[in-house]
Amino acid sequence: MSIAVSPDLTTELRLDHLRALEAESIHIMREVVAEFERPVMLYSIGKDSSVLLRLAQKAFYPGPIPFPLLHIDTTYKFREMIQFRDEMAKAVGARLIVHTNEEAIGEGTQPFKVGTQRCCGLLKTKALLDALQAGNFDAAIGGARRDEERSRAKERIFSVRDPNGQWDPKRQRPELWNLLNGRIRPGESIRVFPLSNWTEIDIWQYINIENIPIVPLYYAKDREVIVRGNSLIVQEQPFVVTMPGEKPQTVKCRMRSLGCSPCTGAIHSDADTIPKIINELIATKQSERLLRIIDHDQDGSMEVKKREGYF
Amino acid sequence: MSGGLLRICTAGSVDDGKSTLIGRMLHDTRGVYEDQVNAVEKASKNRNAGPIDFSLFTDGLRAEREQGITIDVAYRYFATSRRKFILADTPGHEQYTRNMATGASTAEVAILLVDARNGVRVQSRRHARIARLLGIKDFVLAVNKMDLVGFDREVFEKIVDDFEELLQGASVHAIPMSALNGDNVITLSGNTPWFSGPPMLEYLETVQVHRNLPALPFRFPVQLVSRPNQEFRGYAGQIVSGMIRIGDRVTVLPSGRTARVKRIVTFDGELAMAFAPQSVTLTLDDEIDISRGDTLTIEPAFVGQKFEAELVWMDERPLDPGRLYLLKHAARTVSAEVNHALVLNQIGTVQISTARPLVFDRYTDNRATGSFVLIDPGTQFTCGAGMITEPIRQTATLHTAPLTFAERLAHLARRAGSDEEAAEAVRKALEEMLT
Numbered sequence: 001m002s003i004a005v006s007p008d009l010t011t012e013l014r015l016d017h018l019r020a021l022e023a024e025s026i027h028i029m030r031e032v033v034a035e036f037e038r039p040v041m042l043y044s045i046g047k048d049s050s051v052l053l054r055l056a057q058k059a060f061y062p063g064p065i066p067f068p069l070l071h072i073d074t075t076y077k078f079r080e081m082i083q084f085r086d087e088m089a090k091a092v093g094a095r096l097i098v099h100t101n102e103e104a105i106g107e108g109t110q111p112f113k114v115g116t117q118r119c120c121g122l123l124k125t126k127a128l129l130d131a132l133q134a135g136n137f138d139a140a141i142g143g144a145r146r147d148e149e150r151s152r153a154k155e156r157i158f159s160v161r162d163p164n165g166q167w168d169p170k171r172q173r174p175e176l177w178n179l180l181n182g183r184i185r186p187g188e189s190i191r192v193f194p195l196s197n198w199t200e201i202d203i204w205q206y207i208n209i210e211n212i213p214i215v216p217l218y219y220a221k222d223r224e225v226i227v228r229g230n231s232l233i234v235q236e237q238p239f240v241v242t243m244p245g246e247k248p249q250t251v252k253c254r255m256r257s258l259g260c261s262p263c264t265g266a267i268h269s270d271a272d273t274i275p276k277i278i279n280e281l282i283a284t285k286q287s288e289r290l291l292r293i294i295d296h297d298q299d300g301s302m303e304v305k306k307r308e309g310y311f
Numbered sequence: 312m313s314g315g316l317l318r319i320c321t322a323g324s325v326d327d328g329k330s331t332l333i334g335r336m337l338h339d340t341r342g343v344y345e346d347q348v349n350a351v352e353k354a355s356k357n358r359n360a361g362p363i364d365f366s367l368f369t370d371g372l373r374a375e376r377e378q379g380i381t382i383d384v385a386y387r388y389f390a391t392s393r394r395k396f397i398l399a400d401t402p403g404h405e406q407y408t409r410n411m412a413t414g415a416s417t418a419e420v421a422i423l424l425v426d427a428r429n430g431v432r433v434q435s436r437r438h439a440r441i442a443r444l445l446g447i448k449d450f451v452l453a454v455n456k457m458d459l460v461g462f463d464r465e466v467f468e469k470i471v472d473d474f475e476e477l478l479q480g481a482s483v484h485a486i487p488m489s490a491l492n493g494d495n496v497i498t499l500s501g502n503t504p505w506f507s508g509p510p511m512l513e514y515l516e517t518v519q520v521h522r523n524l525p526a527l528p529f530r531f532p533v534q535l536v537s538r539p540n541q542e543f544r545g546y547a548g549q550i551v552s553g554m555i556r557i558g559d560r561v562t563v564l565p566s567g568r569t570a571r572v573k574r575i576v577t578f579d580g581e582l583a584m585a586f587a588p589q590s591v592t593l594t595l596d597d598e599i600d601i602s603r604g605d606t607l608t609i610e611p612a613f614v615g616q617k618f619e620a621e622l623v624w625m626d627e628r629p630l631d632p633g634r635l636y637l638l639k640h641a642a643r644t645v646s647a648e649v650n651h652a653l654v655l656n657q658i659g660t661v662q663i664s665t666a667r668p669l670v671f672d673r674y675t676d677n678r679a680t681g682s683f684v685l686i687d688p689g690t691q692f693t694c695g696a697g698m699i700t701e702p703i704r705q706t707a708t709l710h711t712a713p714l715t716f717a718e719r720l721a722h723l724a725r726r727a728g729s730d731e732e733a734a735e736a737v738r739k740a741l742e743e744m745l746t
Contacts, residue, residue, distance in 0.1 A: 015588060064539065174684075
């Protein structure tokens with residue numbers, strides 16, 4: 001275990017930055033298991049979920065992860081993500097629940113037909129709320145970080161949702177020291193964010209020192225994409241059509257953030273190893289979620305989605 | 312990174328420019344990205360705070376942007392080549408004082424902002440007091456909007472003098488500043504040749520805070536008992552202070568039973584020693600009864616059901632001494648009573664009695680084992696935050712403990728109606744005892 005201990009033990013013992021964050025996250029996950037009847041962990045297959053999964057293994061070792069994983073499948077995820085998901089669940093020995101809003105898919109819901117706001121509402125928010133209700137889960141652990149988006153910067157580690165799964169930013173409970181209030185009223189549930197204090201760079205540095213497996217889409221390689229403005233779009237869904245004048249080109253690129261393929265752009269990149277990704281991030285001038293179309297579809301987009309129950 | 316991680320919080324009155332200062336620091340240390348700057352520039356057009364309204368980086372809620380004030384504590388992350396920072400940006404409005412306490416509870420350094428034109432105001436006093444109460448020892452006194460008083464040294468020094476009194480016993484670094492224009496934020500300003508520095512960021516990068524958790528007494532509140540199979544019984548928790556080695560004898564409190572540490576188990580292999588704030592699983596050489604909420608210790612701790620505390624009330628419903636509250640302390644939640652009423656944002660010294668014993672320290676000695684929150688059992692809202700100042704010997708213990716000779720005489724004398732009666736009662740008792 002690579003704990004940075006000062007060479008001279010008589011001076012000062014100090015846990016380095018990443019190990020301190022790790023210890024805090026483990027503490028949070030253990031509190032969830034101690035205080036809730038039916039916790040579940042949201043597993044979105046991305047880099048943050050990969051870190052969350054490793055932390056869950058650490059928190060309960062030598063026991064197994066004591067809660068199931070839940071993936072909300074919009075059916076528009078990248079194929080490589082789904083393959084990775086199934087392999088990981090098997091490797092860590094966790095129970096995986098996959099939930100899709102079949103009704104909406106049956107009605108042909110897709111972002112270009114109903115708009116991104118409605119598409120997210122049906123395939124993510126509604127699907128999530130339905131899945132939480134179906135499983136009767138009282139605590140849902142997720143990988144959101146406060147540095148991702150400005151309304152997330154205000155969210156508590158234990159964040160209460162009303163019986164409709166909605167968030168009221170004005171009625172947030174004060175959260176002091178490391179004392180997490182796990183008490184809820186009947187019908188309420190809680191969302192838990194063990195990675196609250198991690199930044200994007202922390203996540204990558206941790207993946208690096210821990211050798212955590214990640215979806216290959218994060219690594220740069222030559223991919224066939226449509227270049228549309230700032231966005232490089234990987235054409236996975238038949239309804240992502242080329243506009244007049246566009247044609248697929250081969251570009252060396254990678255995904256900085258993973259979502260649904262029609263709504264997540266790739267970035268130009270040569271970073272095909274984790275150290276290269278870290279260097280690229282240190283040099284970048286663009287935020288992580290810039291190419292996540294759904295964050296920008298209205299003012300205060302993420303806050304509105306969160307109030308409605310989005311993770 | 313040799314400097315590790317520093318947790319900071321901000322404090323000050325509304326309109327003193329806190330969010331602007333934070334936005335400025337994030338912007339200048341590249342804690343925000345270009346597209347976020349562009350979005351803010353676009354939104355700034357409708358406002359009156361210069362070309363870039365830096366507060367838009369931190370005021371993340373719609374209601375905040377609409378009202379132009381900060382409602383809720385926001386956490387921000389930035390790094391320089393020397394240190395990583397977690398910054399709690401807390402609101403100045405009085406109705407959100409509880410969020411100030413929240414931000415200060417985990418901070419090591421507080422940035423106290425004050426408007427150079429106004430000097431010390433009620434809210435500044437209040438925030439300084441809360442920050443001190445929550446154990447912050449290092450302060451930056453940022454005297455902001457110095458451009459609006461012509462960078463007048465006398466104005467600055469008057470404010471610094473006023474604060475000296477409020478922050479007695481703390482270490483204070485005062486900086487004349489204009490957050491809007493960047494004077495003395497990242498680099499020294501030409502407008503204040505009389506100020507020798509260091510500017511804000513350099514101070515934050517280099518300040519030495521004195522929180523050496525591993526050097527404190529060992530405290531390990533048990534979060535979970537881990538029993539994955541018949542052969543393994545371990546205690547999972549976070550070492551909140553101190554350090555532990557294999558073979559150390561630990562005392563389990565409140566029961567008082569002892570055992571030796573057999574193994575320190577982690578996913579990454581077993582350790583010979585571990586220290587705060589690591590999360591580990593311990594196994595012991597003796598099968599003693601331990602459950603969630605018990606604390607493993609080496610050095611003595613207080614065990615009791617009654618103590619005195621400083622309490623910050625955070626709920627609109629006033630504290631009702633006739634009600635039972637839930638009290639969460641470390642990994643234990645118990646019922647508790649408080650001896651007198653408090654209203655929202657009030658801070659008071661109270662006595663707390665709990666239904667079951669707690670294992671605690673004074674807050675000034677140990678933040679983790681000296682702090683607790685109160686929960687309203689009706690709404691489940693976190694309604695109070697407390698810092699233990701002193702244990703109180705329980706009346707129950709006093710009653711059952713045998714009285715000494717002198718105590719008995721004192722009792723008799725006190726119960727008497729007059730001096731004559733007292734003398735008579737004592738004389739009789741002495742006679743009885745001597746014969």
